[in-house]
Amino acid sequence: MLNEDLKLKLTEILPTIIFEEGGEWLNAFIPPEELVSFVEQLRYSEGLDFDYLFCLTCIDWKSHFTMVYHFSSTIHRHNIVVKAKLDRNNPEIETVSDIWRTAEMLEREVYDLFGVKFLHHPDLRRLIMPDDWEGWPLRKDFEDPVNMIKL
Amino acid sequence: MIEEIGRTTEGDLIINVGPQHPATHGVLHLVITLNGETIKKVEPHLGYIHRSIEKMCESLSYRQFIYVTSRMDYLSSHINNHGCALCVEKGLQIEVPLRAQYIRVIMDELTRIASHELWWGAMAMDLGAFTPFFHAFRERETITDIMEKTCGARLTMNYMVPGGVMAELHPDFQKDVKHFIQLYKSKFEEYNELVTGNVIFQNRMKSVGVISKEDAISYGCSGPVGRASGVICDIRKLYPYDIYNKVEFDEITEKEGDSFARYVVRLKEMQQSIRIIEQLLDNIPEGDFQAKTKAVLKLPKGEFYQRVETARGELGVYIVSEGGTTPYRIKFRSPGFSNLSALEHMVKGLKIGDLVAAMGSLDLVIPDIDR
Amino acid sequence: MFSLENITRIIHEWLNSHFNPTFALLSEFILVGLASITLFAVLGLSLVFMERKVAAVMQIRLGPNRVGPKGIFQTTADTLKLLMKEGLVPDGADKFLFTMAPFVVMIVAMLILAPIAFAKNFQIWDINIGVLYLSAVSSLSVIGILMAGWASNNKYSLLGAMRSGAQIVSYELSAGLSVLSIVVMTGSLSIRDIILSQENGWWIFKAHIPALISFVIFIIAVTAETNRAPFDMAEAESELTAGFHTEYSGMRFALFFLAEYINIFIVCAIGATLFFGGWMPLHIGNWQGFNHIMDYIPSSIWFLGKTIGLIFLIMWFRWTFPRLRIDQLLNLEWKYLLPISMFNLLLMTLVAIMGWHF
Secondary structure: OOHHHHHHHHHHHOOOOEEEOOOOOEEEEEOHHHHHHHHHHHHHOOOOOOOEEEEEEEEEEOOEEEEEEEEEOOOOOOEEEEEEEEEOOOOEEEOOOOOOOOHHHHHHHHHHHHOOEEEOOOOOOOOOOOOOOOOOOOOOOOOOOOOOOOO | OOOEEEEOOOOOEEEEEOOOOOOOOOOOEEEEEEEOOEEEEEEEEOOOOOOOHHHHHOOOOOOOHHHHHHHOOHHHHHHHHHHHHHHHHHHHOOOOOHHHHHHHHHHHHHHHHHHHHHHHHHHHHHHOOOHHHHHHHHHHHHHHHHHHHHHOOOOOOOOEEOOEEOOOOOOOHHHHHHHHHHHHHHHHHHHHHHHHOOHHHHHHHOOOOOOOHHHHHHOOOOHHHHHHOOOOOOHHHHOOOOOHHHOOOOOOOOOOOOHHHHHHHHHHHHHHHHHHHHHHHOOOOOOOOEOOOOOOOOOOOEEEEEEEEOOOOEEEEEEEEOOOOOOOEEEEEOHHHHHHHOHHHHHOOOEHHHHHHHHHHHOOOHHHHHO | OOOHHHHHHHHHHHHHHHOOHHHHHHHHHHHHHHHHHHHHHHHHHHHHHHHHHHHHHHOOOOOOOOOOHHHOOHHHHHHHHHHOOOOOOOOOOOHHHHHHHHHHHHHHHHHHOOOOEEEOOEEOOOOOOHHHHHHHHHHOHHHHHHHHHHHOOOHHHHHHHHHHHHHHHHHHHHHHHHHHHHHHHHOOOOHHHHHHOOOOOOHHHHOHHHHHHHHHHHHHHHHHHOOOOOOOHHHOOOOOOOOOOOOOOOHHHHHHHHHHHHHHHHHHHHHHHHHHOOOOOOOOOOOHHHHHHHHOOOHHHHHHHHHHHHHHHHHHHHHHOOOOOHHHHHHHHHHHHHHHHHHHHHHHHHHHHHOOOO
8 A cells, every 4th residue: 555545544543643754664653542542453454454563662762762663564565664652751551462472572672671661561571681680771871880881 | 401490389390491502592591381291381581692782883883883783693694784784875875886786695695595504404403313414514614615705704794884895706706606506506405315305304393383374474473484384574575675676586485384394495495595696696797896985974864774684584674863973773673583482382282392393493593682 | 264162162171171170160250251341341442432433424524533543542531531530429319229220231231241142152151042031131221221210319310211211111022023023933042043044044035024124123123222313312412301311420421321332232233143144154045155155254253244234224323313202202113113013923924834935
């Protein structure tokens, strides 16, 4: 489906969606509360069928976080990027791991490195860092004078 | 290496496998819950080789960060570098000369063959046959010798730069590769006779670790793991980069989704790689091997995503740039991470011997997962 | 020409002429005991070396070639190293059983040596139930393995020992039935009679099809009995347990290790005796000239050649095939090999009665 048709269809599903121009694929900003209902529509609607979640990550803009989800469809071969803005002091968002099973480990990694809490996640704990690590390493304000050498 | 670390309330055993393994895989630590010999739960513990590559790259320039990625999936190091270089070129809109494109694709395919050779030897060793390992390394040595002559290194060949490749090909390159192709074609039949056709191997791999097509898509499996379950996900065909849209090769898919299907997919992929190299080897055009770029690269503000097909699956390089000389955030979507998340689903209810076969067929490289 | 039976005859006559008969007999006992211990040591060392060289050749490399000319003292060096290691007995292990287990396995291996004929008239004890004795005594080695697993006070050793025990006991059935099929053709259980009955040709040629099936089943069964690959799941490295000899170190481990290789020699010797004629040279029917030429080669060389050929075959299996899973292993025995060997026994009996052999 072409970007224009996608835009129309997505605005029908969620009127508060904002599109960002200039990227390789369609970038859609949605409020974090609407995430699960929106992505369920993405997954199961006719004509959309985004069944392949291939990247789930978070970016730390020093005033807020942005969750980034990259979806692709194995049937129609279109791609979309969904972004949600999170509050830096209390970053929380619903999990999508019951729709795409790959999100289980990807969300654990984001929790481990950024501290974003995923509500209703089956098993949210640290993945890469040791279990008793203090702090969220990939945040921009993470300082570790022992282990990190600033170039 | 294997010790009991507890019991659940029903009396199931909880044991550790790893993190040090006799032969392969790197430092993978699995905590398995067993009932007798049947596996009930598998939990991977990662992080033994976490080197915080993503955080490191935030303080390295765009020319420097590419070489850290060689150490991520060290068996397909050229392909990792290729992906990063392509992403930077996408941001800067650099046009890569045709000669460099040919060289890059040939190096990629040679790396793919070398990686699959090592996987083949290691998988056979896991199942108890010790000899194929030596046969596989005999072929792999020829490839690493070719790489050493041109790139200077055998494992982490830092050869790609944004704009092309770092140095000109060695004058013996075409002759050596032709010799390798001839050697390989004569030995490939041995692989089928020694391992693929052996009844014991087939019995240990057929119907072991089955994953259906819907589950493979849901778990994000890509590469040979996904293709063995019928998912069409070869990035070289779907989103071609460099010269891939001009070469002819088949995308190999199987339907069963078991370990034997993953095995067959990788063997046939090796043959397709030979086919690609043969098409390109004699026709490398003359020209520059590197486009002219500034000394200090600055990507414009924005986000860039590049996908490449490594030997393990789809590697995604996601650069978020604020206009400076270093990236603001880099994320590497590693194929092994998603393939590993499907492991528990595959082996629930099977025996320990099947866990070994399924893990071998997934072809995990742990530095790729931990980054 | 050179013949081992001359040596025994000379020693026997010399002893009897110089001392009284009882003393001569006693000293013969001692000599035979010393000879078999020496044979053990030499066999153990050279078989381990042979395995390493054969493995190397199959894996396109050289194998040990530094210690001594062409590396022949490698195993001596390894044994010296093992002798000097500390032999730990784990806390909580049953000390008596733990110490006895390697000796049980070694003693069983030595006992089986008695009826084997190494050359013409060069047998320690020609009992008239030779084959039955061999089958019965070789079953005793399971006791040693179970002792080792139990006494180690380690859950995984016990599991490994149980698996090994189950495997050995199952495959003894098929091995026994294949051996029995040759006994049917010979009509006698004594080793000497079996070898003499092959004077006009080895059983594998004379009793064609059933003997071939018997031989194949025999080789598979004895590979499984000695816990060799492809049936070595119980001691494989990357599997769950490290086997019944995990807790053993130093000399006790060396005894287990050597006992495994002696067992391989013994079962190959039995196979060579039953199917290929033991020390009997290759005779074809009544081709006198051919037979006479074959007789020039000493019988001990014939025996050694056949046994080493079979040992090479078993080593070849190890370096070619992957492992079978434990349930596939037991499946193979109970569902396939046992019915086939029973049917084969019937077939052999039919061939023997109707005289359809050469």
